[in-house]
Amino acid sequence: MGLFRRGPKRDGRDAPRDPEFSFFSADEGARFRAQVREAFAEQGLEVTVYTDMVSDSAGRQFGLGNLAAVCHNDERGPRVWPELIHQHVGMVLRTMDAPSxxxxxxxxxxxxxxxxxxxxxxxxxxxxxxxxxxxxxxxxxxxxxxxxxxxxxxxxxxxxxxxxxxxxxxxxxxxxxGLPVEAHETVKDSEGMRFEVVLGDSFYTASRVLALETLVRQVTGEELTADGALVAMPFRHQLAFHAIHDTGMLPALNAMAAFAATGYEDTPGAISPYVYWWHGGTLTQLSDRDEDGEGLQIMIGEEFQELLERLVAKEKGHLGDEN
Structure with a gap:
């Protein structure tokens, strides 16, 4: 599972787009829905196909959003869509038909x-x-x-x-x-920006923000301080964090804002495109879309501003001591 996913080579962005799933071209959307209909038929179930769901004769509805995103994000491209769709439809029907x-x-x-x-x-x-x-x-x-x-x-x-x-x-x-850490990668640059990303097939990977202190200890071997951490949960299989120790959190904040926004787009199990400040178990949102909705902006409240000023003063004090 990559950090920055590259879409497979498919129809260009200049092709007419699907009205429901804009990451598909109109032709890709039609092909996807035809394959969904065929997969249900193979299971002995005739369905009516709508733009965002299918419905059977008993009135049961099956949403297509997550499945469409799974197909879109598979780097092998449309050649594997029939297999992915067949597996998904089979799993959904087995789950629905089995006793609770x-x-x-x-x-x-x-x-x-x-x-x-x-x-x-x-x-x-x-x-x-x-x-x-x-x-x-x-x-x-x-x-x-x-x-x-x-x-x-x-x-x-x-x-x-x-x-x-x-x-x-x-x-x-x-x-x-008690869950294991399935995979961990460090995102960093030559200027010292750094944050950690936990990845996994588990549907609860991003939800480990609820037990962040335990996760940080597992990944880094260190304890979070009272200043907390920056966190991002773009979708269910990723959780990014940067433990706050100094003003190095500022470049991490900017990088994580872009990371979260990118990871959130067109993914199954999308959670949030924003970065948050975790402190004492509380999450405070730090990034948002700008006014025209095209870019990102950082939002710093009074409490986070006080933290930043304290860290800046602390670093200036250290520099003064060295001089």
Whole structure:
């Protein structure tokens, strides 16, 4: 899984675009949907294809957004789309047709497979996830059940028979802290800018921001200070961080802002295109789109400004001592 993904060679950007998935050309979108229809037919299910979903005769709806992004981001190009689509459709139908894991798994096993997930507001129905905890503006923590072929996001109704919510959340966080680091890369330049990126196939890689102190210790062997860290969670399989020690956080902040915005675009499981300041478990947004929506801007609030001024003064003091 690369840090900066390169799209496969496909139709040029000057080709007419698909009305729903702009990363596809119109022809690619038509080909993608035809292959989706064919994959369902191979499973014995006739579906009506819409721009963003398909629907069967029983009224079941299957969204296409994540699958379209998976196909778009596969560097092997359109030649592997039929295989990817076939695998996805088979997995979705097996999951839907199988008995609910909440009914078949013992409570102890459910708790052992429980994890917290950080998700964006898009697609999260507050009527079904009233318990969701706000992590940052537009970001929420929910609980999910990890299954062999899928992840079940647990609604209020699903959680009710499982026990006390604070206890379930504590158990989920315990499980999250126990996950291994699948891969780690350092992004740096010749001028000293540096930040760390944790990558993995796990659907909970980005959600490890909820247990950041443990993750930083695993990756760097060091403890976070009270000043915290810069973090970015562009999509579910990546988490970037820079532990704050000095004003070296400023070039890291600018680089991470670009990294987050790029990683967020057209990815399955997109979470946030922004950088945040993690301090004491709280996330404060530091980057945003500029007014015309074309570029990025850094937003520094009063508390972060005080931190920056203190670090600058500290470095000036050290320089004075050396002189």
């Amino acid at each position: 894991a909440l009914e078949t798994l013992p409570a102890e096993q459910i708790r052992a497979q429980l994890y917290p997930r950080v998700v964006g507001a898009e697609g999260l129905d507050p009527r079904n996830f009233a318990y969701a905890r706000t992590v940052a503006p537009g970001l929420y923590e929910i609980l999910a059940l990890d299954l062999p072929e899928s992840v079940m996001m647990l609604t209020d109704e699903a959680l009710e028979p499982l026990g006390d919510l604070p206890y379930l959340r504590d158990q989920a966080l315990y499980n999250l802290r």
